[in-house]
Amino acid sequence: MASFELIEPPLLSRAEIDRADQVRKDPERLAAGWAQARILLVDHSGRYAVTDTGGLRWTPAAELGAAPVVGAVFLGVAEVDRWALRVDEVPAPSGEPRSGAHLLGPDEAGLLATALGVLNWHRTAQFSPVDGRPLDLVQGGWLRRDPESGAEEYPRTDPAVIMVVHDGADRVLLGRQSVWPDRWFSTLAGFVEPGESLEQCVRREVFEEAGVHVHSPRYLGSQPWPFPRSLMLGFEAVGDPSEPLVFRDGELGDAKWFHRDEVREALAREDDWGADNPGTRLMLPGSVSIARSLIDGWARGPQA
Amino acid sequence: MASFELIEPPLLSRAEIDRADQVRKDPERLAAGWAQARILLVDHSGRYAVTDTGGLRWTPAAELGAAPVVGAVFLGVAEVDRWALRVDEVPAPSGEPRSGAHLLGPDEAGLLATALGVLNWHRTAQFSPVDGRPLDLVQGGWLRRDPESGAEEYPRTDPAVIMVVHDGADRVLLGRQSVWPDRWFSTLAGFVEPGESLEQCVRREVFEEAGVHVHSPRYLGSQPWPFPRSLMLGFEAVGDPSEPLVFRDGELGDAKWFHRDEVREALAREDDWGADNPGTRLMLPGSVSIARSLIDGWARGPQA
Numbered sequence: 115m116a117s118f119e120l121i122e123p124p125l126l127s128r129a130e131i132d133r134a135d136q137v138r139k140d141p142e143r144l145a146a147g148w149a150q151a152r153i154l155l156v157d158h159s160g161r162y163a164v165t166d167t168g169g170l171r172w173t174p175a176a177e178l179g180a181a182p183v184v185g186a187v188f189l190g191v192a193e194v195d196r197w198a199l200r201v202d203e204v205p206a207p208s209g210e211p212r213s214g215a216h217l218l219g220p221d222e223a224g225l226l227a228t229a230l231g232v233l234n235w236h237r238t239a240q241f242s243p244v245d246g247r248p249l250d251l252v253q254g255g256w257l258r259r260d261p262e263s264g265a266e267e268y269p270r271t272d273p274a275v276i277m278v279v280h281d282g283a284d285r286v287l288l289g290r291q292s293v294w295p296d297r298w299f300s301t302l303a304g305f306v307e308p309g310e311s312l313e314q315c316v317r318r319e320v321f322e323e324a325g326v327h328v329h330s331p332r333y334l335g336s337q338p339w340p341f342p343r344s345l346m347l348g349f350e351a352v353g354d355p356s357e358p359l360v361f362r363d364g365e366l367g368d369a370k371w372f373h374r375d376e377v378r379e380a381l382a383r384e385d386d387w388g389a390d391n392p393g394t395r396l397m398l399p400g401s402v403s404i405a406r407s408l409i410d411g412w413a414r415g416p417q418a
Numbered sequence: 419m420a421s422f423e424l425i426e427p428p429l430l431s432r433a434e435i436d437r438a439d440q441v442r443k444d445p446e447r448l449a450a451g452w453a454q455a456r457i458l459l460v461d462h463s464g465r466y467a468v469t470d471t472g473g474l475r476w477t478p479a480a481e482l483g484a485a486p487v488v489g490a491v492f493l494g495v496a497e498v499d500r501w502a503l504r505v506d507e508v509p510a511p512s513g514e515p516r517s518g519a520h521l522l523g524p525d526e527a528g529l530l531a532t533a534l535g536v537l538n539w540h541r542t543a544q545f546s547p548v549d550g551r552p553l554d555l556v557q558g559g560w561l562r563r564d565p566e567s568g569a570e571e572y573p574r575t576d577p578a579v580i581m582v583v584h585d586g587a588d589r590v591l592l593g594r595q596s597v598w599p600d601r602w603f604s605t606l607a608g609f610v611e612p613g614e615s616l617e618q619c620v621r622r623e624v625f626e627e628a629g630v631h632v633h634s635p636r637y638l639g640s641q642p643w644p645f646p647r648s649l650m651l652g653f654e655a656v657g658d659p660s661e662p663l664v665f666r667d668g669e670l671g672d673a674k675w676f677h678r679d680e681v682r683e684a685l686a687r688e689d690d691w692g693a694d695n696p697g698t699r700l701m702l703p704g705s706v707s708i709a710r711s712l713i714d715g716w717a718r719g720p721q722a
Contacts (some may be wrong), residue, residue, distance in 0.1 A: 123615065127617065133622065228611075232612050232613070238547075241548070242545065243546070244542050269612050307575070307642065308647065309534075314433065317438065338615060
């Protein structure tokens with residue numbers, strides 16, 4: 115099979131920062147680091163404080179309180195302790211993750227992904243799903259615990275497969291949801307269910323969404339996708355363009371097999387994006403997504 | 419690097435059954451199929467009804483009620499509709515998944531993994547983690563919904579990496595938790611956190627658990643592991659046996675580098691298992707686990 119590789123790890127998967135997991139469990143250590151700590155402010159829509167050039171803007175912890183603020187998330191240690199805190203309003207300027215994370219360095223991008231992932235979990239995990247009782251937030255924002263029973267809940271992450279379906283030669287299957295802009299297509303994707311492997315999920319999802327039977331699923335790379343709490347697991351798989359496309363589960367409004375040349379042209383030209391442009395050419399997902407990494411890798415051509 | 423592959427997909431990842439996801443959303447279709455349906459009974463510890471030869475034993479749905487029982491989980495269609503139901507006591511004979519699933523066919527093993535995964539989720543998802551309100555169970559047991567607001571909760575699956583750490587030659591790092599039998603060693607493993615890729619998680623977990631820096635993580639395969647709700651993502655990674663072992667996070671009680679010959683000998687000999695045997699030789703995890711698949715694949719030797 116004409117396989118390919120990702121050109122480099124996806125944008126949110128390159129950090130080498132020390133997440134310092136052990137520090138989370140040490141309240142004295144967390145408190146001792148607070149005075150020198152730096153805090154990333156994030157609002158309820160996920161916008162985050164940025165510098166003039168779009169990098170992360172850190173607020174000195176001392177401006178927010180004398181001790182770790184309840185609800186803040188300990189992100190790790192980079193020179194000093196790094197935390198994130200959700201606030202109603204982020205002072206300008208602010209950035210939007212999916213359109214702005216490409217302006218971040220590798221460690222910054224990883225810190226932002228971690229901040230969003232844990233903060234999004236906070237919002238949907240205030241009560242025990244076991245008995246409905248309210249839970250405390252402890253361990254630097256990484257654990258919820260019943261104050262009476264001690265029962266624990268850890269952050270939830272939902273694994274999802276995302277796949278370049280190609281024909282082993284020069285054609286690739288891309289789809290679009292009905293609500294997307296007309297010319298925008300991307301890779302197919304779907305959540306992994308209990309009782310299935312990633313490889314089984316790839317085959318099931320492509321058939322459910324597009325009616326195509328695929329084989330030879332092969333893992334290519336992964337990326338956290340905290341919108342709100344996914345973990346994207348990137349694959350290639352091989353299908354037959356002569357098989358009729360059927361949008362069985364209604365997830366897709368349309369799907370098409372594109373030629374490699376058309377995809378390459380779309381990747382080379384990003385300047386006509388926007389609703390005011392009457393073009394009819396293919397538009398692809400942005401550089402922050404693993405969808406883009408997968409399409410970039412496939413478009414470059416076989417590596418094996 | 420001397421890479422290897424899994425010899426075949428792990429035992430719980432071989433099913434080709436039709437999970438018939440669309441049927442879950444069709445109450446009339448579910449009801450219509452009930453009279454002919456077959457039900458797998460599972461108790462609260464995960465034991466399931468088996469035949470004399472250890473295969474799944476199916477109870478006619480009509481013996482349980484005239485319509486789909488609340489709490490039953492629709493597993494898919496294999497000749498007739500297949501469901502699972504948790505009961506206080508499974509009539510003998512019954513099987514234990516981790517020690518008995520190797521007696522199942524591929525589709526049976528997948529049905530059992532699905533049944534356990536969704537039933538385990540039922541037990542810990544009766545209330546909304548968002549507001550603590552009780553949730554209804556709908557869509558053949560695959561969705562919980564707030565009867566007033568309509569808010570939805572889907573089954574939770576926790577992704578975890580599990581890795582053969584080797585030296586690129588003939589040595590492999592295996593560890594044991596303090597509570598395990600003395601001679602039992604297995605691969606290292608750990609849950610993926612928000613904000614990290616699988617590859618980042620592999621590096622972090624090996625360092626946290628054993629103090630070893632690894633490189634070149636490479637995905638090998640995956641398996642659902644519903645004990646209670648994990649998805650195991652199998653990797654190899656390369657470390658240096660001369661690096662001192664440090665059990666930083668206390669997850670492991672011990673870890674050692676074993677030579678390939680010692681691992682092969684342990685794989686070839688399963689007869690001295692048991693507490694009454696005074697042997698001191700290496701014991702490895704059972705054939706149902708992806709840990710065993712990974713060790714089997716590595717022991718066979720380089721494939722690439």
